[in-house]
Amino acid sequence: MHQNHSELTSSSTDPIDDTAILFSKPFHAPREMANLQEVVRGDHAHGDGDFTRSATRRLTEITGAPAALLTTSGSHALELASRLLDLGPGDEVILPSFTFPSAANAIALTGATCVFVDVDMRHGNIDPQQVAEAITPRTRAISVVSYGGVAVDFEAITAIAEEHGLAIIEDNAHGLGGSYRGQALGTFGVVGVQSFHDTKNVHCGEGGAILINDVTLLDRAEIMREKGTNRARFLRGQIDKYTWVDIGSSYLLSEYNAAVLDSQLESFTGIQQKRHAIWDSYATRLPAWADGENVRLMDVPADRQHPAHLFFLQTPDHDYQVALLAHLRSLGVFATFHYIPLDSAPAGLRHGRRLRELTESQSFSDRLVRLPLWADMTQGQIDRVIEGVSSFHR
Ligand SMILES: *Cc1c(COP(=O)(O)O)cnc(C)c1O
Numbered sequence: 001m002h003q004n005h006s007e008l009t010s011s012s013t014d015p016i017d018d019t020a021i022l023f024s025k026p027f028h029a030p031r032e033m034a035n036l037q038e039v040v041r042g043d044h045a046h047g048d049g050d051f052t053r054s055a056t057r058r059l060t061e062i063t064g065a066p067a068a069l070l071t072t073s074g075s076h077a078l079e080l081a082s083r084l085l086d087l088g089p090g091d092e093v094i095l096p097s098f099t100f101p102s103a104a105n106a107i108a109l110t111g112a113t114c115v116f117v118d119v120d121m122r123h124g125n126i127d128p129q130q131v132a133e134a135i136t137p138r139t140r141a142i143s144v145v146s147y148g149g150v151a152v153d154f155e156a157i158t159a160i161a162e163e164h165g166l167a168i169i170e171d172n173a174h175g176l177g178g179s180y181r182g183q184a185l186g187t188f189g190v191v192g193v194q195s196f197h198d199t200k201n202v203h204c205g206e207g208g209a210i211l212i213n214d215v216t217l218l219d220r221a222e223i224m225r226e227k228g229t230n231r232a233r234f235l236r237g238q239i240d241k242y243t244w245v246d247i248g249s250s251y252l253l254s255e256y257n258a259a260v261l262d263s264q265l266e267s268f269t270g271i272q273q274k275r276h277a278i279w280d281s282y283a284t285r286l287p288a289w290a291d292g293e294n295v296r297l298m299d300v301p302a303d304r305q306h307p308a309h310l311f312f313l314q315t316p317d318h319d320y321q322v323a324l325l326a327h328l329r330s331l332g333v334f335a336t337f338h339y340i341p342l343d344s345a346p347a348g349l350r351h352g353r354r355l356r357e358l359t360e361s362q363s364f365s366d367r368l369v370r371l372p373l374w375a376d377m378t379q380g381q382i383d384r385v386i387e388g389v390s391s392f393h394r
Contacts, residue, residue, distance in 0.1 A: 051261070151178060286389060321366060
């Protein structure tokens with residue numbers, strides 16, 4: 001029932017007054033309107049126009065990925081990833097139980113089986129030890145997400161993938177701008193997936209992208225994104241007619257969305273500076289309270305750069321989480337929890353199996369509190385969140 005999107009910023013029983021601090025608020029970039037007007041007045045509103053080209057270039061510059069294709073959503077980019085790997089019935093993909101349902105849908109839609117494993121309690125990322133234990137002769141891929149943009153232990157995951165000949169699908173919906181040992185997040189999998197949903201650092205309402213790190217997949221990705229046709233090659237003049245050559249769907253982002261996305265990516269540095277300043281305020285002003293309460297604040301190992309996508313705390317137990325969220329809500333501060341473990345969810349039981357009882361994922365989920373974090377928060381709002389949190393005592 002409860003997931004991470006905007007339904008958590010309000011509920012029918014809590015009227016939101018003007019002073020409430022929402023959990024998330026979409027950023028609006030300076031050039032959005034001008035870009036949109038250009039599309040409205042022009043002759044090209046479908047996908048793969050000038051704004052798509054420009055936004056795609058900005059995305060490959062930020063990530064260093066060899067190629068990228070914009071898609072209608074992050075979820076669709078994950079589906080495209082499954083199709084590119086030819087997943088199907090009998091195949092298994094290992095993924096964390098604590099993640100967004102789209103990662104599991106993308107596997108289940110092909111008829112493949114989700115094999116859920118636990119996350120490590122420090123960062124909420126997939127536990128490499130359990131990945132190694134979950135491998136069977138049917139395993140094809142490992143699907144990972146760097147939770148909150150704090151990198152997965154890619155050294156361990158990459159070693160396991162190489163040893164067993166498995167593909168890594170990197171859900172990088174939280175991680176744009178983050179890195180692991182100097183390498184940009186999104187570039188560790190054969191493909192990396194971005195989301196531009198309006199809860200993400202950079203958005204266009206709904207949208208996504210697939211970063212193609214294994215360039216041997218690029219031709220087929222272009223075809224699958226264009227209804228299974230070789231239209232992209234036709235438009236480049238490489239063939240003289242286009243036809244149906246593979247399975248596919250329509251995953252192109254319209255130029256309206258790409259126009260907004262392009263302006264957001266143009267403002268990326270500024271957006272990130274604002275978000276980091278808020279993140280740093282939480283990280284520097286909450287430790288005294290957290291120590292006294294036995295609460296753990298999000299921490300980032302020295303070999304990882306996070307992109308200030310979210311700021312979380314871990315409470316000592318579930319009752320504390322519920323009480324802290326209620327306290328903050330009474331002050332008009334809309335903090336929230338996050339994913340409900342997928343392995344025990346109704347669809348998780350139908351489309352997957354778990355390595356064993358996943359106690360860490362459950363515990364991580366039961367004790368997680370995320371604080372409001374969006375680029376245009378005022379100093380007064382940041383102070384109110386910090387004072388609200390620090391005024392809570394068991
Ligand atoms: C937002 C998100 C997605 C899905 O992206 P959409 O663009 O909303 O389809 C997938 N995975 C994670 C981890 C996300 O946060």
